[in-house]
Amino acid sequence: MPIRRGRPRSDAAHQAILDAARELLIEVGFTRLKLEHVAARAGVGKATIYRRWPSKESLALDLLLELTSPYIAIPDLGSTRDELETLVGSIIRALTMTPLGPVMRALLSQFAGNPAIGDPFRATVVRARREEVARVMARGVARGDLRPDADVEIATELLVGPIYFRLMFGGDLSPRLGPQLVETLLAGYAVAVER
Amino acid sequence: MPIRRGRPRSDAAHQAILDAARELLIEVGFTRLKLEHVAARAGVGKATIYRRWPSKESLALDLLLELTSPYIAIPDLGSTRDELETLVGSIIRALTMTPLGPVMRALLSQFAGNPAIGDPFRATVVRARREEVARVMARGVARGDLRPDADVEIATELLVGPIYFRLMFGGDLSPRLGPQLVETLLAGYAVAVER
Amino acid sequence: MPIRRGRPRSDAAHQAILDAARELLIEVGFTRLKLEHVAARAGVGKATIYRRWPSKESLALDLLLELTSPYIAIPDLGSTRDELETLVGSIIRALTMTPLGPVMRALLSQFAGNPAIGDPFRATVVRARREEVARVMARGVARGDLRPDADVEIATELLVGPIYFRLMFGGDLSPRLGPQLVETLLAGYAVAVER
Amino acid sequence: MPIRRGRPRSDAAHQAILDAARELLIEVGFTRLKLEHVAARAGVGKATIYRRWPSKESLALDLLLELTSPYIAIPDLGSTRDELETLVGSIIRALTMTPLGPVMRALLSQFAGNPAIGDPFRATVVRARREEVARVMARGVARGDLRPDADVEIATELLVGPIYFRLMFGGDLSPRLGPQLVETLLAGYAVAVER
DNA sequence: TCGTAAACGAGACGGTACGTCCTGTCTTAAC
DNA sequence: GTTAAGACAGGACGTACCGTCTCGTTTACGA
Secondary structure, three states: OOOOOOOOOOHHHHHHHHHHHHHHHHHHOOOOOOHHHHHHHHOOOHHHHHHHOOOHHHHHHHHHHHHHOOOOOOOOOOOHHHHHHHHHHHHHHHHHHOOHHHHHHHHHHHHHHOHHHHHHHHHHHHHHHHHHHHHHHHHHHHHOOEOOOOOHHHHHHHHHHHHHHHHHHOOOOOOOHHHHHHHHHHHHHEOHHHO | OOOOOOOOOOHHHHHHHHHHHHHHHHHHOOOOOOHHHHHHHHOOOHHHHHHHOOOHHHHHHHHHHHHHOOOOOOOOOOOHHHHHHHHHHHHHHHHHHOOHHHHHHHHHHHHHHOHHHHHHHHHHHHHHHHHHHHHHHHHHHHHOOEOOOOOHHHHHHHHHHHHHHHHHHOOOOOOOHHHHHHHHHHHHHEOHHHO | OOOOOOOOOOHHHHHHHHHHHHHHHHHHOOOOOOHHHHHHHHOOOHHHHHHHOOOHHHHHHHHHHHHHOOOOOOOOOOOHHHHHHHHHHHHHHHHHHOOHHHHHHHHHHHHHHOHHHHHHHHHHHHHHHHHHHHHHHHHHHHHOOEOOOOOHHHHHHHHHHHHHHHHHHOOOOOOOHHHHHHHHHHHOOEOHHHO | OOOOOOOOOOHHHHHHHHHHHHHHHHHHOOOOOOHHHHHHHHOOOHHHHHHHOOOHHHHHHHHHHHHHOOOOOOOOOOOHHHHHHHHHHHHHHHHHHOOHHHHHHHHHHHHHHOHHHHHHHHHHHHHHHHHHHHHHHHHHHHHOOEOOOOOHHHHHHHHHHHHHHHHHHOOOOOOOHHHHHHHHHHHOOEOHHHO
C-alpha cells in the first residue's frame, strides 16, 4: 500500500502554478517562459514546481492537455456534412475562443523538435482527433455519403492541416473556414451524384 | 556615397558562422542553439556574430531564407495535375532531402510566437508559394481543367497544410503524399467531367 | 528581528573565495585579478561572489582588513625608544613575513585613486596606527623622553612613510630599518648647536 | 643611414594622444583608462597608439616622465635648512599645482606591482631625487650644519616618504608641510639631554 | 498528543550562457 | 608607409536562469 505520509501536496499551490504558467506562456511564449518567473508569480518555491513536473516541457504539456481535454465526441447528426462541419468548427472555436489558441501557438514550436512535448501530444490529442474523423467518416460511408475508399488519414490532415497552417503562418481562423474545408473535402471524396 | 572605411567584413567569417549555425541548429534545435557554441565552432568571436545579426532569431531566419531561396518556378507542363504534383513534390523533396527539413522543423516553433522570425518568413517564402499556386491554378482555369471559382488561398493550404502538419506532428513525408493531395484537391475543384 | 529565510550562505564558499582571491591577488596583482578566475579557483559560481561583494575592490578591501586586523597595541615598556622600535618593527614584520606585504603592494595602487578602497582603509588601519603612535608619544612626553611640542601626525608619517616608500619604490625592508628611523626621529641630523 | 620612407609620423597625433591620455588618466585612474577611449578622444586610430607605445603602461610612464622632467637642481643657498626646504617645497608644489599630482596619484598603484612602470620610474625620478638630497646634505656636512654620519638614504625617505604617504592616504599637502619635515629631521624629537 | 515525515516559501548553491566591452592585431582606402 | 576607420579572435565582465540543495516552518497521519 502506498500509504501517504507527511504533509500532502497543496492543491492551491498546484493550481497557482498552472495559472501562472498559462498566463506567462501566453504573454511571452515557450522559449522565454522561465520557471523562476512562474514560481514568483505563483508565490511558490521553485522546488514546489520541480516536485510536480520534471521540466518546463512537461508543465507546458499539462497546460495543453488541460485545455484540450474538454473534447466532445460528435454525435450522429444524420448528415455527414453537418458532422464534419461540427468537428472542424469545434476545433476552430477552441483555438479562437479559449486560451487553447495562444497556448497552442506558443507550443507549436516544440512539437517537431521536442519529443518530450510532441510525442505525448501526438499520442493523445492528435490520435483522438484522427479517431473522431474516422468515426464520422465511417458513418458517412455507411450512409452512402462517402466513397468507401476514402483515406481517413489524408482526410484528417486536409481538414486540420490548413487550420494549423493558418495558426502558424497567419490567416483568418474565422468560422467560415470550416464549411469551406468540408466543402472541398466532400467534393473530393463524395460519390459522383453528391454534387 | 557610402564610402567604405575600415577593414571590410570577412566573408570567410560570415560563411563559417552560417555553417556552424546550420549544423548546430540541426543537431540540437533552436532552443538549445547557443551563440556561444556557434562562435566556438566557427572559430569566431561572439562580437563578430552580433555585428551581423542582432539576435539568434535573425541568424536562424537567414539560414532559413538561404535554404528556401533556390525556389524554382513551375513551368507550363500542359497538364494542371502534373504541374501541381511537381509543385507539391518539390516542397516535399526540399523538406526531406536537403537541410531545409531539419532547419524548418527546428524553427517551426518560432513562426507562430516570434514575429521576428514569423513575419519575414510569411512575407517571403509563404507569399511566394501562394503566388506559385495561384499561377498554376490560373493556367488550369485557362485550360478548362479547373473550375473558375476555385479559391487559391484554400487550395494552397490544402496542398501545403498537410505537409507541415506531418512535419510537425509526424507522419510519412513520402513522395506518394504529393499525388494523394493533388488527387483530392483536383477531384474537388475539377469540373465534373474530369473524374 | 532580521529573521533568516532561505538557505543560509555557505561559510565554506565564503572562505574559499577569500583564499583564492588572496592567492591570485599576490600572484598577479590587483589589475590582473579576475573574478572569473577567483570563482574558478574557489570552485564557486560567480554569483556567489557577487552576492557577497559588489565589486573586485570591496573583495580586495576585505582581504586587506582581514590581514591588518590582528593589530596588537604596544604595551608600556618603560622606554620610549623601545616602544617606537616595537611599533615600527611590528609593521615591518607584518609586511615582510605575512601575506600582508604582497597584498598591500597589490593594493597600494588603489588607495589614492579609488575611494572605495582608500576611504575605508584610511578610516580603520591608518587611523588605528596614528592613534597608537599618539599613545606611545604621550607616554614618552609624560616620561620626559620627548619634547612636549612633538607633532604626532608628522611623527607617524616620518615613521611609516619611509616604510611605504620602500614598499612602493623598492628598498630593503630589513629589521634594521626600524631602529634607524626611530634613531633619526629621536635625534635629528643637525649638529648639537643648531637648536 | 636610416633614411625615412613613406609618410612621416604625425606630431599632431602624438601630442593629441598624450593630451587625451593625460586627461583620461586624471579623470578615471589607471585601471579604468582604456586605450580605446584614448584613441577616440584623440581622434586617432588605435594602431597609431600601438605604433608608438607597446602598452598602456609605457604610455602612462611617458606621461609621468614628461611631467617630472622639468626638474631643477637646488643651488647653493648658504643655508642647509633653506636648501632642504626648497627641495621639499618644490616636490610639494609640483604635486599640488601641476597635473603631476593627479597623474602620480593615478600611477602610484602601479609602482609596486608593475615593474614595467616601477623600474624605469625608480631608475630616473627616484634616483635623481636621492642624488639631489645627497648633494644638499654633502654641502651641509661641509658647512658643519649636519652631523657627518647622517644617512642620505634614510634622509631622503624621511623627507619624501611622508609626502607620498599623504598623497596616498590623504592629508594636507600644504606648503607648511615642508618646513615641518625639515625641522623635525634636523632637530629630532628627543629632549636635549637624550643625545 | 506527540513524534515523524513530507511539503512548503525562501533563497543560496555551482553552473552555463547571455550580450557588451576592451585588448592587441590586422586589413582596407586615402594621402 | 603612415593615417583613421573599423573588423577580427579572444576573453572577462556582471546578470539571468537553470536545476539542486539547505534552511526554518507548517500540516497531516499513525502511534
